[in-house]
Every structure is written in C-alpha cells, then in structure tokens.
Amino acid sequence: MNIDQFSTTELQSELARLQAEYGLLRRKNLNLDLTRGKPGTEQLALSSALDGILRGNYLTSNGTDVRNYGGIDGLDEAKVLLGEILGTEPSQTMIGGNSSLTMMYQTILFALSEGIEGPESAWGNNDTVKFLCPSPGYDRHFSICEHLGLEMVVVPMLAGGPDMDVVEQLVAQDTAIKGMWCVPRFSNPTGCVYSDETVKRIAQLGSIASDHFLVMWDNAYAVHAMYEDAEPLASIVSHCSDAGTLGNVFLFGSTSKVTFAGAGVAFMGSSTANISALKAHLAFQTIGPDKINQLRHVLFLENTHTLAKHMEKHAAIIRPRFECVLAALEAELAGTGMGTWTKPRGGYFISFDSLPGLAKEIIALADDIGVKLTPAGATFPYGKDPLDCNIRLAPTFPSLADVQASIEAFVVCVKLASVRQKLG
Numbered sequence: 021m022n023i024d025q026f027s028t029t030e031l032q033s034e035l036a037r038l039q040a041e042y043g044l045l046r047r048k049n050l051n052l053d054l055t056r057g058k059p060g061t062e063q064l065a066l067s068s069a070l071d072g073i074l075r076g077n078y079l080t081s082n083g084t085d086v087r088n089y090g091g092i093d094g095l096d097e098a099k100v101l102l103g104e105i106l107g108t109e110p111s112q113t114m115i116g117g118n119s120s121l122t123m124m125y126q127t128i129l130f131a132l133s134e135g136i137e138g139p140e141s142a143w144g145n146n147d148t149v150k151f152l153c154p155s156p157g158y159d160r161h162f163s164i165c166e167h168l169g170l171e172m173v174v175v176p177m178l179a180g181g182p183d184m185d186v187v188e189q190l191v192a193q194d195t196a197i198k199g200m201w202c203v204p205r206f207s208n209p210t211g212c213v214y215s216d217e218t219v220k221r222i223a224q225l226g227s228i229a230s231d232h233f234l235v236m237w238d239n240a241y242a243v244h245a246m247y248e249d250a251e252p253l254a255s256i257v258s259h260c261s262d263a264g265t266l267g268n269v270f271l272f273g274s275t276s277k278v279t280f281a282g283a284g285v286a287f288m289g290s291s292t293a294n295i296s297a298l299k300a301h302l303a304f305q306t307i308g309p310d311k312i313n314q315l316r317h318v319l320f321l322e323n324t325h326t327l328a329k330h331m332e333k334h335a336a337i338i339r340p341r342f343e344c345v346l347a348a349l350e351a352e353l354a355g356t357g358m359g360t361w362t363k364p365r366g367g368y369f370i371s372f373d374s375l376p377g378l379a380k381e382i383i384a385l386a387d388d389i390g391v392k393l394t395p396a397g398a399t400f401p402y403g404k405d406p407l408d409c410n411i412r413l414a415p416t417f418p419s420l421a422d423v424q425a426s427i428e429a430f431v432v433c434v435k436l437a438s439v440r441q442k443l444g
C-alpha cells in the first residue's frame with residue numbers, strides 16, 4: 021500500500037513494527053558495506069592469468085622492448101585493441117598507465133593551464149571556467165572540478181542521459197562553460213545508457229558552445245553489460261566525424277573493471293591533433309607508461325571477441341548481486357511511494373531516490389546498524405544533493421549473502437525514515 025494512504029493510526033503501528041525490526045537488526049552486529057564500486061575477489065581472479073603471461077618475451081611485433089623507456093602514447097597493438105572499445109583509430113588513441121581518472125585529470129589540467137590548441141586557448145585565461153555536471157554523477161569527476169577551481173553547473177539526468185534541452189541552452193548562453201562530464205554507457209550511478217539522439221546532440225555541442233569546449237566522454241563501463249540485450253551505445257566518434265567536432269571530445273576508458281582495478285590499463289582518444297598536443301604535454305611528466313602491463317593485456321584480452329567472452333564471466337558473477345538488490349527493492353518498496361530506483365542492464369551501480377529530505381537520515385540509520393552506504397550528496401557537485409534523496413548502491417564487491425543482508429537492512433531503514441517523516 022502507498023504510504024500516502026496510511027491513516028495516522030496505521031502509520032503509528034507501522035512505526036512500532038519497524039522500530040522492533042530495526043532493533044533486531046541492531047542486535048545482529050552487522051558489518052556490511054555497499055559503498056565500494058570495485059570488483060569482487062572472484063572477478064579479479066578471472067584475470068589471474070595476466071601474471072606470467074609474457075613468459076620472458078618482452079618484444080612486440082615491431083621489435084619494441086617493452087622493458088625499456090619510451091612509447092609515451094603506448095603500444096601499437098594496445099591502441100588497436102583498446103581503441104576499438106572507444107571507436108577511435110590508432111592515431112587518435114593513447115594508452116596510459118593504470119588509471120583513466122589520471123588521464124582525465126591531466127587533460128583538464130592541460131586545457132586549463134596550457135591550452136589544448138596553444139596558450140591562447142587555455143581556459144585559465146578566463147576569470148571563470150564552468151563545467152556541466154549531469155547529476156547524479158560520479159563524485160571523482162566533481163572532485164577534479166572542485167580541486168582545479170572549475171565552477172560546476174548541475175544538469176538533470178534523464179532516462180536517456182543528460183537533459184539536452186538544458187545543456188544546449190546553457191552552452192549557447194554562457195561562454196564560461198568550457199566542458200561537460202559524460203558517463204555514456206551504464207552511467208555512474210543511474211546505469212542509464214545515453215540514447216542515440218543524446219549522443220548525436222552531444223557530438224554537436226562543439227558547434228554551438230564557446231571556443232575550446234570539451235566533452236569528457238568517460239566510457240568506463242563501455243563493455244560492462246550484464247545482459248545480452250543491454251542497450252548498445254551510439255558511436256560519438258562517427259557523429260563527431262559528421263559534425264567535424266572530434267576535436268571537442270576526449271574519450272576515456274580502462275580495464276580497471278575488466279582485469280585488475282589497481283593494475284589495469286587506461287586509454288583515451290580524441291582527434292589526432294589533440295592526441296599529439298597531449299603527448300607533447302605529457303613528455304614533461306614521464307618518459308613513457310608501463311608497456312609491460314600493456315603487452316600483458318594485449319596477450320590476455322587478444323581481441324574484442326575474447327574480451328566479450330571475458331566480460332560474460334564478469335556478468336555471471338555480478339548479475340545475481342544486482343538481481344538480489346532489485347528483487348528486495350521490488351518486494352519491499354514497489355508501490356509504497358517510499359522510493360524509486362534504476363534497473364541497470366550493466367555497469368556497477370543502482371541509483372535509489374528516497375522521498376525528498378531522507379537520504380542523509382536513511383544512510384545514518386543504516387550506518388547505525390552496521391551497513392555502510394555511499395555518503396549522502398556524493399553523487400552531486402560539492403556533495404550537495406538539492407533534494408537530499410539520492411543514494412548510490414554498489415553491490416559488486418560484497419558476497420551475495422552480504423548483499424542480501426545489506427539490502428534487507430536498507431529497506432527497513434528506508435521504511436523507518438519514510439514513516440517517521442509522514443508522522444512529522
């Protein structure tokens with residue numbers, strides 16, 4: 021029954037029942053954690069063969085000795101393999117170290133301080149630099165902006181991606197807006213896949229925005245489908261080719277959630293000119309990335325077919341965890357009016373929206389009985405969720421039994437907070 025239809029007496033007896041249930045949970049001394057968007061041990065084990073795969077062969081097909089210095093933009097064979105994930109040609113692709121987040125930070129820093137197209141183009145020449153942040157979104161994107169002094173502008177997230185009417189209006193009106201974050205497939209945290217129309221409109225932003233506008237296309241979950249029928253993502257590279265705007269887009273990805281989260285390979289793509297400019301900038305920081313790890317990955321992942329088979333194994337491990345969370349939410353909260361949630365077909369997160377004003381309280385209630393949830397507000401710029409309602413659930417890392425126990429406790433906290441709010 022919907023909470024709005026409860027009489028005060030019904031709400032009071034529901035409150036007493038929930039308080040008793042919450043008390044029982046407290047006595048269980050739970051120690052559970054749904055905060056971490058990282059692969060579980062079983063997933064990491066899928067890639068254990070990376071260790072030792074080179075068997076002493078350190079030469080690539082063109083004779084490069086991967087143990088030595090050099091190759092700042094990565095191995096050719098890695099560009100072919102990983103560029104295919106991004107949809108970029110080898111000349112438009114750069115392979116880095118273990119973190120795509122590092123590459124994103126370096127790109128923004130470069131655009132800000134030196135300018136991708138030379139000193140005249142540096143964003144830092146302006147008093148104010150603003151960035152569009154579709155929200156809820158990924159907290160570390162927002163931290164980069166905050167750390168580097170970029171003013172964040174919230175854009176609503178819809179089922180098919182950012183609200184493009186709002187985006188287009190903002191970039192056309194405000195020349196201080198220099199970029200936009202995107203997690204286009206299985207977005208963090210809503211799990212949505214940007215619609216074809218959204219991808220096309222984002223590709224065209226370079227034509228309507230101010231000069232030196234950059235789309236930060238963080239395709240972290242490009243190959244992370246949990247179901248065969250998961251929505252594909254339109255190619256922003258081909259839309260950019262049509263619009264002549266590839267220079268306005270930087271694409272990113274990594275194998276952090278394909279092989280090892282701490283020892284994967286990160287990669288990025290953009291126009292050949294942008295990649296050359298970035299290469300020159302990076303030469304001040306490094307003589308080259310870890311090519312041994314790149315070669316290991318090339319041998320292990322082989323081609324897109326092998327990669328897809330490998331990702332099916334990940335899906336088989338994490339799918340039951342997602343289904344467990346969704347089944348509990350459906351069984352306990354559907355039709356109650358106490359929350360809504362996303363049903364992603366891939367990625368690492370489920371996004372839950374409580375009644376307005378309750379996210380902090382639900383998270384505190386859960387914390388009190390030993391269930392850690394991502395801090396309230398983390399999915400919004402400056403940690404401020406205007407409606408205090410969004411909660412990110414990350415079910416991949418705990419065991420299935422722990423996911424079950426966590427979500428059972430979570431729904432009790434949601435109900436308790438909602439009933440208390442209704443009673444005023």
Ligand SMILES: Cc1ncc(COP(=O)(O)O)c(C=O)c1O
Pocket residue numbers: 057118119120121122158203208238240273274275276281286
């Ligand atoms: C959207 C998104 N981008 C990037 C990352 C981090 O990527 P990497 O490990 O390649 O730095 C994450 C990790 O959770 C993420 O969710």
